[in-house]
Amino acid sequence: MLNEQQVATYQENGYVVPDFRLTSDELTEIRSAHDRLLAKHPEFRDYCPNLLALDPGFLTTARHPEILDMVGQVIGPDFALWNSSFFAKPQKNGKRTPWHQDGEYWPIRPLATCTVWIAVDDATPENGCLRVISGSHKDSSLKQHRTVDADDVTLHQELMPDQYNEGDAVDLVLEAGQISLHDVFILHGSEANTSAKARRGMTLRFMPTTSVFDRDRAREMHETMGIVDHSHRTLYLMRGSDRSGENDFRMRM
């Protein structure tokens, strides 16, 4: 569990690194599942936007009771998992993730999500660890983004350069098995990996069920902005009940 200070840090800074760590067996399981996935789907070498549709086995990690306890501490007792993805940065030529806010990509209203980012390898500045701007979530607003038309990025919406100061960035240096939690509005990104060490990161995206996962909006964002089509995500209720009464939990593949 997070202590009171860590919960306050999450609210204040928009992110926190808990004391928690996955065991080496749990990490081995994630790495093997990811290797199997890439053997079948090499097209997801850099970024896999929807792990659960390809291998529901990743749900074991998403259902980790201690992780769920921590998520509940920051977004409340009723929440659902709406996605899990993999940002793998292979050694030497791992792609960068441009500066962005997650909310720019997601069809959730009102916008809310706590991301659990799992370090599957040690993540350092050399191999492209996650970087955040502390406190940048505070006004709960989406800043201006533009589309990046390039092959060397994992995601294609980036913050306009005048919307942030990279000099304010904090490196989230994590050892394999450590996790960070971040807010949907925080400004973040990561550099390319040109080092000799891979930097794999797995994400779990949890939203409070006071929000609605809007499938029509997902379709529209896909059609008008070219964003990955999230309209077919299965929502997994992880704790509590659907407070909005509008979420659709039917299984989808």
Ligand SMILES: O=C(O)CCC(=O)C(=O)O
């Ligand atoms: O792992 C990365 O490089 C980027 C991750 C990210 O943007 C996210 O988890 O929202």
